[in-house]
Amino acid sequence: MDAQVKALSNSTEQAIWLKKILPHAELIAALFSGVLILTGWLFDHNEIHTAAIVSYVAAFIIGGFSKAKEGIEATIEEKELNVEMLMIFAAVGSAIIGYWTEGAILIFIFAVSGALETYTMNKSQKEISALMEIQPEEALRVIDGSEERVHISELALDDIILVKPGERIPADGMITKGRTSIDEAAITGESIPVSKEVDGEVFAGTVNITGSIYIKVTKKSTESLFQKIIQLVQSAQSEKPPSQQFIEKFEGTYVKVVLAVVFLMMFVPHYALGWSWNETFYRAMVLLVVASPCALVSSIMPATLSAISNGARHGILFKGGVHLENLSHLKAIAFDKTGTLTRGKPEVTDVIVREDLDQTELLTVAASIESQSNHPLAQAVVRYAQKQQIAFSSPDHLEDVAGWGVKGQVNGKEWKIGKADFVGREEAFAFASGQAKELAATGKTTVFMADEHGVAAVIALKDLIREETKLALDLLRQEGIYTIMLTGDNEKTAKAIAEEAHLDSFIAECLPEHKVEHLKKLIEKHGTVAMVGDGINDAPALATANIGIAMGEGSDVALETADIVLMKNDLPKIAEAIRLSKKMKRIVKQNVIFSISVITLLIISNFFQVLDLPYGVIGHEGSTILVILNGLRLLK
Incomplete structure (x- = not known):
């Protein structure tokens, strides 16, 4: 037995020596x-x-x-x-x-x-080799309360795995128990840890930092986002x-x-x-x-290989050297608005209340009624109330009036929340010396509240521009790139967003097919044109542009649709990618x-x-x- 162990040890040492x-x-x-x-x-x-x-x-x-x-x-x-x-x-x-x-x-x-x-x-x-080496080969699977260590290839969908602090997450999944901070640098290039709790999405290859978490596996090891990134960059390098x-x-x-x-x-x-x-x-x-x-x-x-590796390390994935090379010839970039230039979720910006009412009490009523709706504007009102630490309960009664708004009863009092026409158009726009019109002129959406005495409040909401948007567009202007926004919003909203974001131009009320037509005209006028979108509803436009750039936050769809993927929704990375391309061209x-x-x-x-x-x-x-x-x- 000792001789067999010794022979096996020698064989292992020889294999390691040969590998080196x-x-x-x-x-x-x-x-x-x-x-x-x-x-x-x-x-x-x-x-x-x-x-x-x-x-x-x-x-x-x-x-x-x-x-x-x-x-x-x-x-x-x-x-x-x-x-x-x-x-x-x-x-x-x-x-x-x-x-x-x-x-x-x-x-x-x-x-x-x-x-x-x-x-x-x-x-x-080296960067890709390093990525390949950091994915764990084993996972701690939990079955009926007992734990067993298995190879990641044995994990099945809906399996529950336990990941302890300091360990790398072995599979893509959703957190079912626990909360923690996760270092997602391997996926997004972002060095700052991200807080995660129950129902939070996690990715293989990232590092669990602070707390133990239970994760339900949502993808096989061969289909994880981590593996797709490796395959994508390897393909780009070839x-x-x-x-x-x-x-x-x-x-x-x-x-x-x-x-x-x-x-x-x-x-x-x-x-x-x-x-x-x-x-x-x-x-x-x-x-x-x-x-x-x-x-x-x-x-x-x-x-070319060095530039692709550099980009991968910083969360910029090029699907091939051709796209990296084309980027140096870029003359114009078209942007989608929602989720690209803006955060993608409306937020409450102004609340104007009738003089005889208390703002906190009114927001309590609004949150109670809107908490029963899945409409993005309703959810924005609820989030705003929660941020203000306003407690609310379910309404006594609720009636949805499709296309107009909702009627609700809170503490025995009837309320209406919705469009101006729903509460009385003339009264709505005359409310508070016509401030609703001023808010609308700045690109904000207005929602009105009314009680038995008439209009009680106007709540203004807006899909706010990302903090980094202005910086990103200013950097692009320094690179001599013409910027334009293609959005489905109305003219007023589009104009307000374009001015705030420092865009060169905008085209409002664009359906997906209209975006494709406008992109073709931009290509005729400028030559090489890029389209930046979220990789899902902008797929036709991304495919039409000379270069499609997806703002993916690591989404699978983004990886599949665009020529270049920003793993984190970080717009300044576009200017960084252009500079990298121009530097490669010079070298x-x-x-x-x-x-x-x-x-x-x-x-x-x-x-x-x-x-x-x-x-x-x-x-x-x-x-x-x-x-x-x-x-x-x-x-x-």
């Missing part, structure tokens, strides 16, 4: 090839030529295996030559003419460069932006042109310029190296100009016979590494 070593295997092989090159050089220096060649050949095989395999497989699959094949041809050509050391150094630096490319590409996906697709198409043609020029280089200089055959062939091999477009090919994708432009300049300089230097192969390799591979590292700046 495998990601670095390419770099280890490259460094070992460097040792073999040094050994070959020492043999050569001591005139042990056969041993030197053996050592160099071993360096070729060990250092170049990974890139050679990658290049050959890609050539067979795509039926197109690539930069890896250019490197192989150059190294083999150098060995043929007796430049074993130079050929081996080429393989060594190319292998080191490839290992560093792999490392940096993995680094750009999707190549148009500029990268162009570069890769260009690569195949470019490689053929280089090979054709190299072939001419093997003969033309000998006859036209009097170069020796050895020098002619050597310069052709150098050209193979320095004309390779490695740096150009690496100019875009690392930067890509820097990379492309730099890589083309280096290639041009190296080619000219080689033609004038002032560039040796080792320096050509360093210049070529060094520029490749530099453009990748430049792209990784977007991770910050």
Whole structure:
């Protein structure tokens, strides 16, 4: 038994060791090839030529295996030559003419460069890897009062799980017992904990901070919002932006042109310029190296991956590099109003009471009657009374008058609550020196109360603008973006909201199909236009716009409908995303100009016979590494 335990322990240790070593295997092989090159050089220096060649050949095989395999497989699959094949041809050509050391150094630096490319590409996906690692694998399931620890894949819908303070929540669900604060940074990017109580929605991967909670599972582990975010960003990282697709198409043609020029280089200089055959062939091999477009090919994708990872870390999810790239061309943004620019729920802003009545007593009556209604305005009145700590009970009698309002009896007294026409239009608008008209002119909705003596009060409500809306729109204006609101509200309300929010323009009384028509006109006028909505009733408009941006608060629908999702309803994130896109565009432009300049300089230097192969390799591979590292700046 002890021997079996020991064997199992050794096997586990070997597996852990392999897991740590495998990601670095390419770099280890490259460094070992460097040792073999040094050994070959020492043999050569001591005139042990056969041993030197053996050592160099071993360096070729060990250092170049990974890139050679990658290049050959890609050539067979795509039926197109690539930069890896250019490197192989150059190294083999150098060995043929007796430049074993130079050929081996080429393989060594190319292998080191490839290992560093792999490392940096993995680094750009670090945020997603970190997300994948933080989801718990087990959950504490509660059945008939007893607890059992199970793998998350065993959880079924409606199972009850217990999550203690300090633990990560293993599944999406609803709290059935307890209250707590939850760190939702992994989902929304928001660092401030959110208070949750019974019926509160919670997400897998978030951290329970203060209290123990019982959660009813509402989604399978494979369908959780957390998993959808990971899948979404992984998919985005695998999707190549148009500029990268162009570069890769260009690569195949470019490689053929280089090979054709190299072939001419093997003969033309000998006859036209009097170069020796050895020098002619050597310069052709150098050209193979320095004309390779490695740096150009690496100019875009690392930067794109870094930007996508950066956005994911801050609660901005891009569904692909194409949307991230398009964002830098944005000229105008159309906004839905409700739930986007505003909070989405009406709130009481003003209460004007008849002189002979007490405001607290009147709000008690209003809350009693409105507590029996599910209408958003009625619920707003109830919430306002609760905030004022006003106690109320159910009415003695209630009658709903559809389309007009409600009649109710409280403490034996009859009341009406509803529209102006319901209580008497002329009297309603004459009440309190006509203040109701003034309130309506500012975009507020007015609700009237009346008793047997006439109009008793007017309550004004408004869907208030989010605190961050003005800041967000001011930031967009600084970026040169034209902003417009598309809303179903009437002209007065829309105008008041537009002025308060600092919008450039607005279009009122828009149905969903009208929003689509207006978006098409905006696209004709401005070019690239984005639509910002809640991802549900704005789906047609989101699909019509060049870029659809969903204000999702982590909703599944938002993930499915838009091109870009703000996991938290944080409008300033839009300007942040635009700046990220523009920064990526600048870095890509820097990379492309730099890589083309280096290639041009190296080619000219080689033609004038002032560039040796080792320096050509360093210049070529060094520029490749530099453009990748430049792209990784977007991770910050």
